[in-house]
């Protein structure tokens with residue numbers, strides 16, 4: 001794969017869950033080494049996009065490529081190969097309850113069995129140190145606070161050694177210090193050439209880490225461009241997201257001037 | 266079409282769908298037996314949890330079953346002056362029917378619901394998705410390991426339940442019916458034929474399969490948060506009990522068809 005081919009591509013992807021369309025005609029490209037931020041209101045479909053990229057959902061329309069390979073119709077066995085190249089930080093951490101923090105963070109390394117126990121342990125401690133939680137290695141997830149669990153989730157993704165990291169709201173529920181720490185972490189991984197997709201509604205973090213930003217509303221792409229372009233955008237739905245206080249209180253009731261056909265969230 | 270027939274149609278289709286999904290899960294679980302990784306650590310852990318964890322209830326179940334059989338059997342045999350043969354009755358009914366069925370029902374209540382609720386809560390907290398995201402096959406890691414453990418442990422527990430039941434019968438025979446111990450044990454073993462032993466071991470293997478697979482299925486198909494976890498747990502208990510009793514009848518009938 002040369003630098004030109006995107007690491008991850010969604011082409012006109014549509015998805016229904018139950019009888020409801022969740023995503024409509026979503027296309028996006030993530031190049032190798034790029035950090036892409038996905039912004040959008042609650043319920044707009046951000047998590048769904050990450051789940052599609054991992055092959056946890058199958059699209060109803062369109063196609064998805066990872067590393068140039070189409071994954072749309074792959075079976076679970078082949079998908080598990082593809083998934084090994086990526087790691088996801090789940091919105092609610094999704095730590096394995098029955099395993100200690102150490103076993104959670106080192107899970108993939110244990111399963112793959114390519115390293116010695118000592119090497120795995122070193123990798124686990126190092127990842128936990130990145131998120132400031134090396135003293136929790138022997139705790140169970142149930143003994144941690146919500147924010148700590150989230151950070152262990154980040155450590156688990158880091159330790160996996162994946163070349164693409166997907167973060168689902170990595171800073172939600174974190175205090176300002178840890179939010180800043182996560183931002184720095186993402187920036188540092190950028191310099192190491194890791195491809196990253198960051199789903200968030202935290203604008204500060206978004207502007208800080210993004211190479212490009214995608215904004216979605218009600219399952220449609222509303223904007224795809226650089227942070228500067230986003231800042232300059234005059235589309236009302238975007239302006240409202242960036243600065244809700246600046247909009248007239250009844251702008252949603254005015255005749256609809258933009259592409260949003262149903263308000264997000 | 267009236268609303269009622271439409272409802273019935275939807276219900277029947279719903280059941281067909283469940284059976285189909287269940288069959289697919291069973292096939293995938295069995296396929297997990299045929300290829301690595303083997304998850305030995307998980308299997309050992311499940312063996313311990315299912316086997317050692319259920320030992321106590323299985324012993325109690327066997328003990329009281331044997332004791333009550335001795336009491337009731339003696340009442341039935343008394344008019345014929347055959348009370349001393351009560352161990353024949355206990356031996357065969359325990360090995361053929363009561364040992365396997367009662368042990369399986371107790372284990373379904375303890376182990377089957379445990380499997381269902383554990384996998385169900387993993388499903389609703391996205392841990393199953395996290396496993397898939399790590400490149401692990403959740404069916405192989407969770408279902409196959411539990412199936413192996415149930416297939417090994419439930420027959421063993423049944424043998425223990427059988428033994429304890431005959432022992433319980435002996436206690437009652439000795440204490441209340443004043444039957445000679447030598448006589449009791451001789452007739453107990455005399456009455457159990459090789460066919461009974463085979464049937465008594467085939468049954469718990471089938472029941473173990475039912476307990477493990479119904480528990481796993483209920484867990485994996487859970488929807489709707491913590492409410493769903495409760496529903497799946499109850500559902501697994503009800504479904505596996507019914508399947509155990511129904512398959513017990515079928516197996517017995519099948520065995521009788523081949524003398």
Ligand SMILES: Nc1ncnc2c1ncn2[C@@H]1O[C@H](COP(=O)(O)OP(=O)(O)OP(=O)(O)O)[C@@H](O)[C@H]1O
Nearest residue numbers: 017018022040041042043044045046047048049091
């Ligand atoms: N399993 C499901 N079945 C049906 N609808 C679903 C399911 N999961 C999500 N949805 C719907 O899909 C839409 C998008 O959900 P998604 O989780 O992607 O939102 P999100 O952008 O991540 O929101 P948030 O910022 O609140 O996490 C929501 O309207 C939600 O109601």
Ligand SMILES: [Mg+2]
Nearest residue numbers: 046047091168
């Ligand atoms: Mg989300």
